[in-house]
Amino acid sequence: VDATSGKITEPGRGPASAGPPPVVESIDYNPPRGTRDFPPDEMRLRSWLFQQFREVSRLFAFEEVDFPVLESEALFVRKAGEEITQQLYNFEDKGGRRVSLRPELTPSLARLVLQKGKALPLPVKWFAIGQCWRYERMTRGRRREHYQWNMDILGIPGVEAEVELLSAIVTFFKKVGISSNDVGIKISSRKVLQSLLERFEVPPGSFAAVCVVVDKVEKITRKEVEEELLKLGVLKDAADGILNALSVRSLTELEGLLGTESEAVRDLKQLFSLANGYGFADWLVFDASVVRGLAYYTGTVFEGFDKEGKLRAICGGGRYDRLLSTFGGEDTPACGFGFGDAVIVELLKDRGLLPSLQQEIDFIVFPLEEVLRPQAGLVTTKLREAGCVVELILESKKMKWAFKHAERLQAKQLVLLGSSEWERGCVRVKNLSSREEEDISIDELITKANTSKE
Numbered sequence: 001v002d003a004t005s006g007k008i009t010e011p012g013r014g015p016a017s018a019g020p021p022p023v024v025e026s027i028d029y030n031p032p033r034g035t036r037d038f039p040p041d042e043m044r045l046r047s048w049l050f051q052q053f054r055e056v057s058r059l060f061a062f063e064e065v066d067f068p069v070l071e072s073e074a075l076f077v078r079k080a081g082e083e084i085t086q087q088l089y090n091f092e093d094k095g096g097r098r099v100s101l102r103p104e105l106t107p108s109l110a111r112l113v114l115q116k117g118k119a120l121p122l123p124v125k126w127f128a129i130g131q132c133w134r135y136e137r138m139t140r141g142r143r144r145e146h147y148q149w150n151m152d153i154l155g156i157p158g159v160e161a162e163v164e165l166l167s168a169i170v171t172f173f174k175k176v177g178i179s180s181n182d183v184g185i186k187i188s189s190r191k192v193l194q195s196l197l198e199r200f201e202v203p204p205g206s207f208a209a210v211c212v213v214v215d216k217v218e219k220i221t222r223k224e225v226e227e228e229l230l231k232l233g234v235l236k237d238a239a240d241g242i243l244n245a246l247s248v249r250s251l252t253e254l255e256g257l258l259g260t261e262s263e264a265v266r267d268l269k270q271l272f273s274l275a276n277g278y279g280f281a282d283w284l285v286f287d288a289s290v291v292r293g294l295a296y297y298t299g300t301v302f303e304g305f306d307k308e309g310k311l312r313a314i315c316g317g318g319r320y321d322r323l324l325s326t327f328g329g330e331d332t333p334a335c336g337f338g339f340g341d342a343v344i345v346e347l348l349k350d351r352g353l354l355p356s357l358q359q360e361i362d363f364i365v366f367p368l369e370e371v372l373r374p375q376a377g378l379v380t381t382k383l384r385e386a387g388c389v390v391e392l393i394l395e396s397k398k399m400k401w402a403f404k405h406a407e408r409l410q411a412k413q414l415v416l417l418g419s420s421e422w423e424r425g426c427v428r429v430k431n432l433s434s435r436e437e438e439d440i441s442i443d444e445l446i447t448k449a450n451t452s453k454e
């Protein structure tokens, strides 16, 4: 800023003799509110977590897909009062289009399936890992972004699809060291609610909105739930009947309530029986109070929970047989789940299951004289071609610095290039754990490196 005029000059645009460019207004080094940076330690954990997601998805023969983080707002505008649609990170772009950062991945997946149309053979088994956004009033101090792993099966009307998805979730938990003592998966079906609404002659058009309200039953008071239900045309006796029904504790009890012909009971019995066949039924708990908060679920719904009851839902999902038709497509049976990157990390921390992840350096290459830097580059290239992780020291340093650097990086071996060794066609290799050192030829060094990588 010019001292006299107070004018802010563009950096680097001042008169030649003006000296260094003025500092622009101070930049906040923190990321935007509710968002996270991933410095190396955090990024190693995130990469590890996503690797587990990907390995499970691959085992289940799912193909990875991705979509833009920015979508048409229309994809997410729904009238059922969901929190997720009331917190859209939406805006009008410079072309006057109403757009939104995606709050979830399922609508994008539905859009892509519809875009592919009949050219896409069913069943579709796709997975995605994507950052999702919400504009949460920061009064609640919660995050505005998280990464979600989704797996979805489209084209299978029966609970065989849900059982595959549940098996994938259990496979993930077991893969990261979590057992059915730590975590369970609550299972129910929205067909329970549907039967009750029909019994109480509640207008079917309010089904989604009723589910969204009932999903809040553990977050707001029963009286508030009843008031919100009343606004949806659900009278007191119907509200009582619905809320009481959600506390049934077994499929037998549910059958007593809904009758032996109930689709909900049939689906859930088949689901538990299949899960028993797969060998993971011990992870599942029937819980009629599970409805989940997304408007588009139509059948089975489920959520992973920690048995200590300290954490929010670890993951959640369900059947959404009507979503594609609400986007103008043909009715396509579909089910899927979302698995966030936050609660699972809290659970792993609580259980002491976080992996210790360090950068792994095989070699540090250090030319003792700058004149040998080209040779150091050759050795480095050959080691990398053998698949070794190599850090080449890029500046002229003292030996003491190189040793400290190697120890800080926990490198396995230090390769020193000195003129006397080089004249004999050798380099000096120090093993940094055994402290042994030897002069060996480049060829021998590369042969050993190749062998170690086989």
Ligand SMILES: OCc1cccc(Br)n1
Binding pocket: 084, 103, 104, 132, 133, 134, 143, 144, 145, 146
């Ligand atoms: O699960 C609801 C949600 C959606 C987007 C971003 C975040 Br953080 N949480």
